[in-house]
Amino acid sequence: MPAFLARHKPFFVLAVVLVGQLLLLSLQITRNNNVRLIRVWTVAAFDPFERALRGALDASTNAWKTYRSLWHAQQENQELRQELTATQTQLRRLSEQAAEGQRLRALLEFKNRLPFQTVAAEVIAASPGDNSRAIFIDKGSDSGLTTDLAVITPQGVVGKIVAVFPFTSHVLLITDPASGAGVMLEKSRVQGVLKGSAQNFCQLDYIMNEEPVSAGEEVLTSGLDQIYPKGLPAGTVLRAVDGNIYKNITVAPAVDLSRLENVLVVLKSPAPQPPAIGTPKL
Numbered sequence: 154m155p156a157f158l159a160r161h162k163p164f165f166v167l168a169v170v171l172v173g174q175l176l177l178l179s180l181q182i183t184r185n186n187n188v189r190l191i192r193v194w195t196v197a198a199f200d201p202f203e204r205a206l207r208g209a210l211d212a213s214t215n216a217w218k219t220y221r222s223l224w225h226a227q228q229e230n231q232e233l234r235q236e237l238t239a240t241q242t243q244l245r246r247l248s249e250q251a252a253e254g255q256r257l258r259a260l261l262e263f264k265n266r267l268p269f270q271t272v273a274a275e276v277i278a279a280s281p282g283d284n285s286r287a288i289f290i291d292k293g294s295d296s297g298l299t300t301d302l303a304v305i306t307p308q309g310v311v312g313k314i315v316a317v318f319p320f321t322s323h324v325l326l327i328t329d330p331a332s333g334a335g336v337m338l339e340k341s342r343v344q345g346v347l348k349g350s351a352q353n354f355c356q357l358d359y360i361m362n363e364e365p366v367s368a369g370e371e372v373l374t375s376g377l378d379q380i381y382p383k384g385l386p387a388g389t390v391l392r393a394v395d396g397n398i399y400k401n402i403t404v405a406p407a408v409d410l411s412r413l414e415n416v417l418v419v420l421k422s423p424a425p426q427p428p429a430i431g432t433p434k435l
Contacts, residue, residue, distance in 0.1 A: 253414075260415050263307040269382060271305075271417040272296055277321065286329040286349065287312075288413060293320045301380055303419040309386030309407030310334065310374060311416055322418075326410050327387065328353045335378035336387050338364075339371040347372065347387055347404060353411070355388055357402035364400070366393040372404050382419060 264271050272292055280287035292298055294317050304311040304324050312332060316323035325332050329349040336347045336357065343364050350356040360366060370390045376383030388404035395401075 256415055259307055260417065264417055267417075270420045272298065272420060274304075274322075274416050274418055276413045276416065280323075286326040286353070286410070287315075288324045288326065290322050290324055290416060290418070291320065292418065293318045293322050295319055297420065298322050298418055299421075302421065303381045303385075304416050305381075305385060305419060306408050306413070306416055308409075309388070310381055311408055311410065311413065313380050314418065324416075327406060328355060328410060333378070334381055334387060335375040336372050337375040338366060338390075339373055341365060344375050344377065345402075350403070353406070354391070355404040355406060357390070357404050358399060360393075360400045360402055362395045362398065362400055366390060366400060366402060368392060372407075 260273060264273065274290035274292040274296075276288050277291045278289040280289070290304070298314060298317050300314050300317055302314045304313060310327055312324045312326040312329070313334075314322045315325045327334060327347065327349060332349045334347045335344065337344045338360070341364060343360055345357050345359045347355050347357055357372060368390055372387045372390060374381040374383055374385040374387050381387075386407035388406045390402060391405050392403045393400050
């Protein structure tokens with residue numbers, strides 16, 4: 154390398170002198186508006202780099218602004234989703250409260266129309282198992298309840314109380330195989346016994362084959378069992394076919410027993426007391 158520089162030293166010296174002359178001339182020569190040539194060359198040389206750097210800075214700035222806008226938009230969307238979820242939850246709660254108020258109002262109106270005394274109760278639990286269909290209500294002996302009291306709704310018969318505790322009662326539904334209710338057909342007034350059967354239906358027994366029974370006919374309580382008051386809806390006939398002596402009649406309960414929330418317990422009227430026999434005066 155030193156030999157190369159020594160051999161071409163005149164050339165490098167000449168090149169340095171020429172560059173120096175050009176720089177001196179550029180400092181002395183001016184263009185329009187008294188702008189020196191050196192400045193023009195400098196601007197021309199560095200302008201592409203400056204433009205590229207400015208473009209990169211602008212792109213970075215725009216990208217950062219876009220990122221911040223997207224981040225703020227995402228935060229706002231998340232807050233709006235949370236507000237929407239809270240609003241929907243509140244609407245569902247208000248709707249449920251309105252529905253409950255409507256049910257209680259209908260129950261109260263039905264209670265006021267009844268010719269017998271009742272106690273309102275809320276269903277708090279259901280007895281598990283396919284062979285036992287029962288519910289628990291939040292009223293017991295402290296509310297004057299006893300066993301063998303009818304449990305009803307505005308739609309019809311629910312069942313009867315089979316066990317009473319201080320603050321709760323065990324209610325056997327009419328679809329339970331161990332249940333039974335005295336009933337009659339609405340049209341013919343023929344009486345029978347309604348018992349629970351499989352698949353949440355009931356079976357109407359002791360209706361003779363010659364008695365006319367049609368699907369869709371209403372089944373009402375007869376009052377002969379001394380539990381259910383007379384004339385309450387018990388169910389609707391789904392199917393009636395002749396048997397050996399009695400018809401095989403399948404009845405759908407009048408009440409949707411899977412959606413019970415509030416019920417009425419029918420209180421028994423006190424037995425009339427015989428008139429007191431006074432002592433005859435002498």
